Amino acid sequence: MNRRQRRLPAKYLSRRKFLATASLAAAGLSSRFASNGANRNENTEPVKKAQVAISLDLEMARNFPRWQDTHWDYEKGNLNEETKKYAVEAARRVKAKGGRVHFFLVCRALEQEDIGWLQEVVQEGHSIGNHTYDHVYLLATKPEEIQYRFQRAPWLIAGKSCAEVIRDNINLATAAMKSRLGISPAGFRAPGGFADGLTHRSDIQKLLLDAGFSWVSTKYPAHPNSEPGSEPGPAVFDGIAKAQAAAQPFTYPTGLVEIPMSPISDIGAFRNGRWTLDQFLKSTRLSLKWAIEQGAVFDFLSHPAVLYAMDPTFRVIELICDVVQRSAGRAEFTTLDQIYHHHQRR
Numbered sequence: 001m002n003r004r005q006r007r008l009p010a011k012y013l014s015r016r017k018f019l020a021t022a023s024l025a026a027a028g029l030s031s032r033f034a035s036n037g038a039n040r041n042e043n044t045e046p047v048k049k050a051q052v053a054i055s056l057d058l059e060m061a062r063n064f065p066r067w068q069d070t071h072w073d074y075e076k077g078n079l080n081e082e083t084k085k086y087a088v089e090a091a092r093r094v095k096a097k098g099g100r101v102h103f104f105l106v107c108r109a110l111e112q113e114d115i116g117w118l119q120e121v122v123q124e125g126h127s128i129g130n131h132t133y134d135h136v137y138l139l140a141t142k143p144e145e146i147q148y149r150f151q152r153a154p155w156l157i158a159g160k161s162c163a164e165v166i167r168d169n170i171n172l173a174t175a176a177m178k179s180r181l182g183i184s185p186a187g188f189r190a191p192g193g194f195a196d197g198l199t200h201r202s203d204i205q206k207l208l209l210d211a212g213f214s215w216v217s218t219k220y221p222a223h224p225n226s227e228p229g230s231e232p233g234p235a236v237f238d239g240i241a242k243a244q245a246a247a248q249p250f251t252y253p254t255g256l257v258e259i260p261m262s263p264i265s266d267i268g269a270f271r272n273g274r275w276t277l278d279q280f281l282k283s284t285r286l287s288l289k290w291a292i293e294q295g296a297v298f299d300f301l302s303h304p305a306v307l308y309a310m311d312p313t314f315r316v317i318e319l320i321c322d323v324v325q326r327s328a329g330r331a332e333f334t335t336l337d338q339i340y341h342h343h344q345r346r
Helices: 010-035 083-094 107-113 116-123 150-154 162-181 202-210 234-246 266-272 277-295 304-310 317-326 337-344
Strands: 049-057 101-103 127-130 188-194 213-217 297-302 331-332
Touching: 049 277, 049 304, 049 317, 049 337, 083 101, 083 116, 083 304, 083 317, 101 107, 101 116, 107 162, 116 127, 127 162, 127 188, 127 234, 127 337, 150 297, 162 202, 202 266, 213 337, 234 277, 234 297, 266 277, 266 304, 277 297, 277 317, 297 304, 297 317, 317 331
Parallel strands: 049 101, 049 297, 049 331, 101 127, 188 213
Antiparallel strands: none
16 A cells, blocks of 8 residues: 555544535535625625615796796796696606605695695605795895795895795795695705705704704706707716716715705706707616616606606606616615615615
8 A cells, every 4th residue: 555545544534524515615605606796796795776766846947838937936836737747647657666756845835725636645655855935045145045936025034034034934844744734844855956065054954953854955966068959968978977976975064964966957957958858868867877887876856847848758757667677676766765764874
């Protein structure tokens, strides 16, 4: 018997058997990670799901449905029937695809006789947030900047500072929702939105915290757009998609959480850029693609008062729903409340 044929002591055989077994187990584990590659990254951590929210602001908008319509500036909450019907149908379609819409209401609409459509939206499980009572400008420094209504009727705010008017308008909206709808607002959205959110306005942050809000949606990141009437080129679409990186949730030093709006909105596209519906659809699709690839938040911002005129067959709503459903689990529907809770857990 040569050295290669000599019998090894039992303890060495046990060690060899252990190493062989461990190698097989490691190979099997590697195989499992490889087979689950669609849900893992190179560090074997689960890939984040994109959180897709559809948020619709319930207000009237100048230039819609006709370009010469400007009177809505003075009656933002006087919602017409077309806007209400579009909002209800959008909510129905999104729910049928497994999602919920997060609405933000200019609460002067609650002065209207019939609010059955809003009650239906609430009963179907959709969220409604505070969008102020009169669509006031949060960063106003002069009374005439607060809202067109108060330019025409200055006696409504006589003797009050800008801060007092803004605070009272936000609180009035909350009171109206509690009284007429029997609900508290699901978050707050600033009319207009600001490129830096409330980064430089800790006073407004504190005002909103005092009003009972733990999260707000005030940031609308800067992004490229085409000249009115000219076709948006690749640089515009690419720039808007990349701007989604600046539309991710964060926390201000005061503790208030910001959930930005994702560009480009329907106002930005149809009013500012004079885009076609197909161009708006293309931009939305590219921005969704970016969010899914990054496992990021996408907060689609639009207005039923605009969409009923520009997208009467709900193509953009259906596009978002289809992209989420075909994402192979890489994207999920969410509301802004859910985004807030997810951000807090992280």
